[in-house]
Amino acid sequence: MSVTAAGGFVANGIACGIKESGAPDLSLVSTVDGRPVAAAAVFTQNKMTAAPVVTTDAHLRATGGRAAAVVLNSGCANAATGEQGLADAEAMCALVAGQVGCTAEEVLVCSTGLIGFTLDMDAIRDGVPELVAGRLEEPQGALLAADAILTTDTTRKVSVARGPGFVVGGMAKGAAMLAPNMATMLAVLTTDAAVEPGPLTEVLRAAVADSFNAMSVDGCTSTNDTVILLASGTAGAPGDPAAFGVAVAEVCLDLATQMVGDAEGHTKVVRLTVTGARSDDEARAGARKVAESQLVKCSWYGEDAYWGRIASELGSAGIELVPDRLTVRYGDLVVAEGGVTAPVDAAVLAAYMDQEWLEVTADLGLGEGRARVLTNDLTHAYVDENMGTS
Amino acid sequence: MSVTAAGGFVANGIACGIKESGAPDLSLVSTVDGRPVAAAAVFTQNKMTAAPVVTTDAHLRATGGRAAAVVLNSGCANAATGEQGLADAEAMCALVAGQVGCTAEEVLVCSTGLIGFTLDMDAIRDGVPELVAGRLEEPQGALLAADAILTTDTTRKVSVARGPGFVVGGMAKGAAMLAPNMATMLAVLTTDAAVEPGPLTEVLRAAVADSFNAMSVDGCTSTNDTVILLASGTAGAPGDPAAFGVAVAEVCLDLATQMVGDAEGHTKVVRLTVTGARSDDEARAGARKVAESQLVKCSWYGEDAYWGRIASELGSAGIELVPDRLTVRYGDLVVAEGGVTAPVDAAVLAAYMDQEWLEVTADLGLGEGRARVLTNDLTHAYVDENMGTS
Numbered sequence: 001m002s003v004t005a006a007g008g009f010v011a012n013g014i015a016c017g018i019k020e021s022g023a024p025d026l027s028l029v030s031t032v033d034g035r036p037v038a039a040a041a042v043f044t045q046n047k048m049t050a051a052p053v054v055t056t057d058a059h060l061r062a063t064g065g066r067a068a069a070v071v072l073n074s075g076c077a078n079a080a081t082g083e084q085g086l087a088d089a090e091a092m093c094a095l096v097a098g099q100v101g102c103t104a105e106e107v108l109v110c111s112t113g114l115i116g117f118t119l120d121m122d123a124i125r126d127g128v129p130e131l132v133a134g135r136l137e138e139p140q141g142a143l144l145a146a147d148a149i150l151t152t153d154t155t156r157k158v159s160v161a162r163g164p165g166f167v168v169g170g171m172a173k174g175a176a177m178l179a180p181n182m183a184t185m186l187a188v189l190t191t192d193a194a195v196e197p198g199p200l201t202e203v204l205r206a207a208v209a210d211s212f213n214a215m216s217v218d219g220c221t222s223t224n225d226t227v228i229l230l231a232s233g234t235a236g237a238p239g240d241p242a243a244f245g246v247a248v249a250e251v252c253l254d255l256a257t258q259m260v261g262d263a264e265g266h267t268k269v270v271r272l273t274v275t276g277a278r279s280d281d282e283a284r285a286g287a288r289k290v291a292e293s294q295l296v297k298c299s300w301y302g303e304d305a306y307w308g309r310i311a312s313e314l315g316s317a318g319i320e321l322v323p324d325r326l327t328v329r330y331g332d333l334v335v336a337e338g339g340v341t342a343p344v345d346a347a348v349l350a351a352y353m354d355q356e357w358l359e360v361t362a363d364l365g366l367g368e369g370r371a372r373v374l375t376n377d378l379t380h381a382y383v384d385e386n387m388g389t390s
Numbered sequence: 391m392s393v394t395a396a397g398g399f400v401a402n403g404i405a406c407g408i409k410e411s412g413a414p415d416l417s418l419v420s421t422v423d424g425r426p427v428a429a430a431a432v433f434t435q436n437k438m439t440a441a442p443v444v445t446t447d448a449h450l451r452a453t454g455g456r457a458a459a460v461v462l463n464s465g466c467a468n469a470a471t472g473e474q475g476l477a478d479a480e481a482m483c484a485l486v487a488g489q490v491g492c493t494a495e496e497v498l499v500c501s502t503g504l505i506g507f508t509l510d511m512d513a514i515r516d517g518v519p520e521l522v523a524g525r526l527e528e529p530q531g532a533l534l535a536a537d538a539i540l541t542t543d544t545t546r547k548v549s550v551a552r553g554p555g556f557v558v559g560g561m562a563k564g565a566a567m568l569a570p571n572m573a574t575m576l577a578v579l580t581t582d583a584a585v586e587p588g589p590l591t592e593v594l595r596a597a598v599a600d601s602f603n604a605m606s607v608d609g610c611t612s613t614n615d616t617v618i619l620l621a622s623g624t625a626g627a628p629g630d631p632a633a634f635g636v637a638v639a640e641v642c643l644d645l646a647t648q649m650v651g652d653a654e655g656h657t658k659v660v661r662l663t664v665t666g667a668r669s670d671d672e673a674r675a676g677a678r679k680v681a682e683s684q685l686v687k688c689s690w691y692g693e694d695a696y697w698g699r700i701a702s703e704l705g706s707a708g709i710e711l712v713p714d715r716l717t718v719r720y721g722d723l724v725v726a727e728g729g730v731t732a733p734v735d736a737a738v739l740a741a742y743m744d745q746e747w748l749e750v751t752a753d754l755g756l757g758e759g760r761a762r763v764l765t766n767d768l769t770h771a772y773v774d775e776n777m778g779t780s
């Protein structure tokens with residue numbers, strides 16, 4: 001049901017003592033036999049790049065896109081930790097490599113948690129042998145691994161897609177693009193399809209663009225965001241490469257949707273579509289501006305369909321907009337047409353706004369550009385969760 | 391103490407019935423004798439431009455930068471109102487012109503309030519004669535005018551600066567860049583200095599860039615934002631043109647500071663300075679990204695000096711950043727140096743964070759670029775105020 005659904009992979013998750021709560025905090029996905037397989041990764045664009053991101057990127061470059069294991073910890077981001085942080089990330093890989101039976105460069109590493117604090121390497125050193133020795137196959141290993149990467153998440157996030165002759169499975173964590181105490185969005189996907197590192201990276205990039213990069217909880221980009229895809233090849237080359245891309249995209253979108261559905265303090269999940277823009281890029285810029293608007297997000301929390309705020313955000317998104325061509329819909333209910341308020345049955349609209357999942361569409365009436373963003377509302381609970389770091 | 395401090399101007403404010411509450415909602419600033427004087431304006435960049443913005447811009451172009459009066463209403467933005475909105479804005483100007491004794495094109499107009507609703511023109515038609523007839527000199531006229539433009543503001547916002555041989559005075563409204571029920575930031579300044587429309591516009595643009603455009607309550611840009619400066623010339627040409635620019639900038643910055651200090655639901659006002667950027671533009675982009683971050687704003691509300699969020703926002707602001715050169719200070723307290731957490735006395739830091747006014751400085755260590763943004767925290771009260779439009 002997740003990273004062990006595809007043949008060739010085992011996984012595990014344990015509590016090694018990084019989190020004071022005693023919750024699981026150390027996670028591993030590896031090949032069954034410790035041999036490296038094709039690997040691809042997509043990272044945060046944040047320039048305050050965390051040590052594990054630097055290390056994983058360097059390892060993939062050194063091996064030409066091959067890895068035998070991914071080790072992940074929650075409870076500490078190992079970000080803004082300078083030289084010590086890089087040394088610790090390398091040490092984590094070396095510890096795992098020694099137990100798995102591969103080289104340190106064939107291990108990738110991810111961390112999520114507070115920025116500005118160094119890892120408890122004693123806890124990790126003590127935990128790695130148990131972590132590696134206890135690796136399990138589908139489904140137990142995948143579930144343990146998925147639980148050990150969670151931070152403020154309230155639910156485990158796993159997904160599987162099956163294509164003709166192959167399987168793609170994945171796990172993820174993330175309750176905000178950059179969560180409060182515990183930062184970051186992480187995802188690890190595996191497949192049994194045989195795909196070389198180059199095309200594997202292309203498939204992953206395209207899938208991420210339409211999933212993880214098309215959601216916005218709070219407009220923040222973490223220092224640690226990482227998505228990794230390992231391909232064991234046990235099922236041979238996919239007969240239908242396009243179907244493989246679709247399956248990877250499906251797993252990424254499913255995991256992204258689970259994240260927004262678990263967003264901190266949310267009461268609404270909103271699928272916001274901008275159509276009729278001059279280009280897809282302009283549609284994307286407009287959708288993102290609306291999705292990141294504190295005012296719009298507060299409206300949704302209050303179940304208020306006030307479209308003036310959406311129009312105002314589109315108008316300041318740096319994209320072409322002609323007010324009298326704008327149409328805004330909640331579900332099928334047209335709340336604005338030709339740039340002015342449209343008559344709508346207040347009771348029907350109120351009933352629509354009462355739902356947890358909302359579909360909002362803004363049509364600019366200018367062209368064929370189109371984009372979709374998954375987002376959520378801004379609530380008292382979000383403020384509560386983010387007032388402090390402890 | 392405001393728009394009537396400079397010789398040559400009178401003002402008034404009344405309740406004409408636009409606001410259901412019965413609060414003052416119609417405001418006027420005009421020359422004493424109804425003759426047009428040099429005028430300059432700076433408008434919102436929002437493409438959902440409101441009717442009064444379109445009208446004021448057209449009037450200034452038609453007259454070559456001369457105006458005899460500014461009429462302003464609160465309680466309705468006259469935005470997203472199509473052809474009807476433009477006709478109403480023109481009608482407001484014509485009504486005032488008829489009473490003041492100038493042409494309709496010599497009247498400028500501003501509106502602030504809900505988007506998507508048309509003006510109550512009957513109320514305005516009935517109110518204008520009383521508004522014009524009751525105009526008063528300093529200080530009463532200015533105070534009445536300043537009160538009649540307020541919406542969610544909790545305090546009147548007025549300012550005066552005196553230079554060698556001239557006076558600059560102003561009034562403003564705005565409690566969010568785009569407030570909840572009642573939108574918009576508006577400001578009207580007057581001076582007795584004799585300055586032609588061209589140079590007057592240059593002085594105003596520069597002053598706005600460093601004041602109203604250097605604050606961010608919620609990152610939203612209203613459809614109606616307008617800043618107008620009228621110059622009666624009764625004091626003659628300023629002997630020191632640079633001093634005139636300084637005085638206009640001083641009034642704009644004072645009014646902007648009053649706005650942030652009255653921001654919706656705020657508990658903290660934060661002056662955020664980014665230094666050491668490669669350029670002023672990069673410093674500005676970085677400061678704005680931090681000031682608009684929900685996560686950072688929640689930290690401030692929680693009196694948490696967690697610098698990791700500030701660093702993460704700077705890292706994703708699209709500007710050059712080298713983690714190990716970053717220094718972050720709260721007041722004089724260094725919380726991060728060389729990109730890692732710096733030791734700081736927790737009790738001293740807690741006492742600093744307990745204040746209403748916070749000074750936050752992020753030095754990127756890369757160059758001479760520098761920018762400052764005035765902002766505030768994100769609170770439960772902000773969410774409360776913005777959950778609905780009624």
